[in-house]
Amino acid sequence: MIQFYAPDIASTLTLPESDSRHAVKVLRMTEGDTLQAIDGCGLLYTCRLVEAHPKRAAVEIIESRLQPLPWAQQLTVAVAPTKHMDRMEWMVEKMTEIGVNRIIPLLCDRSERRELKVERLEKIAVSAMKQSLKAHLPIIDALTPLRQVAALMPEAQRFVGYCDPSVPRRELSHIYSPHKDTMILIGPEGDFTPAEVSLMLEAGIVPATFGDNRLRTETAALYALSACHVIDSSHSPEH
Structure with missing residues (x-):
């Protein structure tokens, strides 16, 4: 089709x-x-x-x-663009196929990429939407400073993944509440700075891990988004 x-x-x-x-x-x-x-x-x-x-x-x-979406809540992924654009494009394609409402490219202190052509990402999202037989195109924001993103969706459950083990974190699957509006923040390849982590914690964003392995930026974003869908599915009425 x-x-x-x-x-x-x-x-x-x-x-x-x-x-x-x-x-x-x-x-x-x-x-x-x-x-x-x-x-x-x-x-x-x-x-x-x-x-x-x-x-x-x-x-x-x-x-x-x-054509209603298979999920009822808003799923937002805020992620720092990767240095190599092809990896960012691949991530947008796969997130669209998996299912996401909004993608926010994050501008962080250690961001490798500080300029972004959203039009190219939108074209990739359109192709992925058509290929996966969806009727909803995810919103893709312009590159947005972390401080602004940390103030978004205060009523939602918000999680941040990063590598610094000095702040206690819990596995995402243990703290995610199914079918609730969610925002996930993923930092750049050099990780969030300590000041950025403090900023997010002060904003009420919950630190989370995505397993025992250290993941690339794009892999962490896809892992977290997929985990939300899997947990939602396991808590659907037919289960």
């Missing part, structure tokens, strides 16, 4: 140029063919192609229905 991404399809009744080209040139779709499009906000549209134009394929909407 192929899903096209058309955020304005309800008002324009056309596919964006890239998706139009894919439908008409690659898939050889013609007038009368049926296709599915998503708007990134949870709506899935069943459409009929009425003009097979390779730059602005026109459609008729047959049906629209809401």
Whole structure:
């Protein structure tokens, strides 16, 4: 099954140029063919192609229905971008596939990367959303200083993972409450500074570990996000 991404399809009744080209040139779709499009906000549209134009394929909407996310809470991951952009892109792709509501690139004292092109990450998230048959596109923030992020979501459960063992930490799986709004903070490759750790602790963010192994930045983010989903699943009504 192929899903096209058309955020304005309800008002324009056309596919964006890239998706139009894919439908008409690659898939050889013609007038009368049926296709599915998503708007990134949870709506899935069943459409009929009425003009097979390779730059602005026109459609008729047959049906629209809401595709709810499999999880009810807000899952936010705030993570310092990696030095090598390909690792950051891979992480965004996999977090989108696994399931995340918001990704906040963190600007920290030891950040290796202090500039970030969010547009590139958004394109990768769109592809991952379509590939994993989701209808919700995660929000990707601009690079944001840690101090600002530490003030976000005060009503949620918030966890920070870091390597410094001087502050007592508990395993995430032992302190995570299922189905509750959650934010997870992951530092840069050089870890958070002691001052940054103090700032987060003062903000009420709970220190956590993700097992006995020292993980790369992107691995820690994926591990923590996956752990939330696994714990949620084990506490779902059917279990």
